[in-house]
Amino acid sequence: MPTPDVCGNCHAKQHDEFRDEARYGFPSHVLAMERAVDAKHFVDKPKAEVQSCVQCHSVATKCDSCHSRHRFDAAEARRPEACITCHSGPPHPDDETYLASAHGKLYLAEGDSWDWSKPLTKGNYKAPTCAYCHMDNGRHQVAEKSLWKFGLREINPHTSKNQVLRKKWVKLCSDCHEEEKASQWLTELDQERKQAWQKLYAAEAILKNLRSEKLLQPPAGERPPYPMDWLDTLWPRERIGFFEGQASVFYNVSAIERDYFEMWYFDNLGAYKSAAHGNPAGVEAGHRKMTASLDRIETQANELRELSQAEKKAEITTKPSADLWMKGAYTDYNREHN
């Protein structure tokens, strides 16, 4: 299979743009492989398990993730289908959210009859596709306009840098829509994000309180470790939220932490993608799920507190047998073989 360098011999502009994407930081295509192999769970889970990651993250190292063999066709890569093999599933349901939007419905209904050999510029398509907005004019720096950073963490949408990006989005939308309308949609997205982060921070606060009260059972030191993380061994600590690296901590945690991970990584990102792609039903569903998760986390936290108070009152400490969390067919294998 030809490498990007071989393709770049002729398609120098696209190749250079693709490499240049690195300066926009994560998340981006060109840094996707680094993102994968640097992740704690990639390093610390059995290789056979995480090899599935490479199927998508290898986008950084080849052109045929989108320009699929053996056509290597620009026309094919312009269609949403080129993206959805990787951009689907709970943390990034780009396929569902786009296809449920007015843009996506139009594409589904009429897309087969459009002339896909035309470049991604104003006037060539009746409705925008993934590439029309994210790679307008065929620019290969997909992350260039990345403003909300995948919805993974809260950002200030009004920094001077983000003001520039907002203008770019508004200009893009105004290929078809009125500028005012486009600005209004961006504001709606800001509001949606604000509401989402209120819920997420509320859940994070509950978890962090439980951590301070030492109510997260079992505590970090008594869980199967990530064998390669020496810091974790020296200073075991429950990781809560984006900045503590919770994106990697979804398997050797307590149930309530896992609930928060799912609320943040699945419900929240689903809501964000729906809001960004114009799928109101998806926004509603995402927020409904987040509210339900928050309620569940709250209830669980209360139960943990009551349980611990009752134990204190009765002056008993029920230590889970170490085997419960540290032993098992997979847990043992992971400890010994990754």
Added chain:
Amino acid sequence: MRTAIAWFPRPGSESIRSMMDGKERWAGGLTPTPEARTAFYILCMLCLAALPTLANEPLPPGPFTETECITCHTERDPNLIRQWREGSHSVTSGVGCHSCHGKNHKESAIKARKDQICTGCHEGAVSHIYSTSKHGIITRLEEARQDWRQPLQRGNYRTPGCSYCHLHNGDHGNTMAPDRGPETRQWICAGCHSPRYIREQFGNGKRQLEIADLKLKEGESLIASAVDDQAGALSKLRKSLNHHRHNVLLGIGHQSPDYQWWHGQPALDGDLIRIRDRILQSSRRKSLADNLEE
């Protein structure tokens, strides 16, 4: 028919040329006049011209009943009918000829080769798994320019649709069924991919499924160690484990990274966490209750 054969020259003993000269006797003991010979050869030409038409004897358009389909096709290709009877789409499954081919002859094979006919029944996760895979999306994009009249064989399709792999070469059993063995599957993949690549994919898939099985085993033994079913919670989690393990399998088979990973491995991790949490909480509550009794 026998009379017609008797009129043909016997190979070896009499050459066609000598018969044309009228010097040799024709088989059957008659010496035809030149006019008769001319008439005979005109007849020959007419028959030859008609042959292709006879071979493609115009099919009755239908509609046909299931019994009619089976009766006629058992005569023509008994093997195909046997494959269907012995496969998972047999009579007992409720899937008959009509389900995929419709009731008429026109375009009945083309119709059955396309993915939509399969996904009409095989909807939900399994169809999503395939339709978001590279095979699935390219098949969709190629649908308009693909020549669907071509048999499901090597070289005829850019990417495999459902039928290309599962009914390869028109085999009406399931060519991807586990009991067909890895050789069949490898041979089908090898129509497009290199042996090295196939070996790699099969190896990866096998190892990945082994990991999922370890998780399943871990979950099962945890559930077995629990004192009670926790008002059905553990039974539910056992179901969830099996469901997610199945996602891994289907994700591997259809090359869907999303189902191997998000709907598979980390989902299994979640099940294990919740099983453990249930067991831990119930043991804490139990010691509390025991303590109160004392």
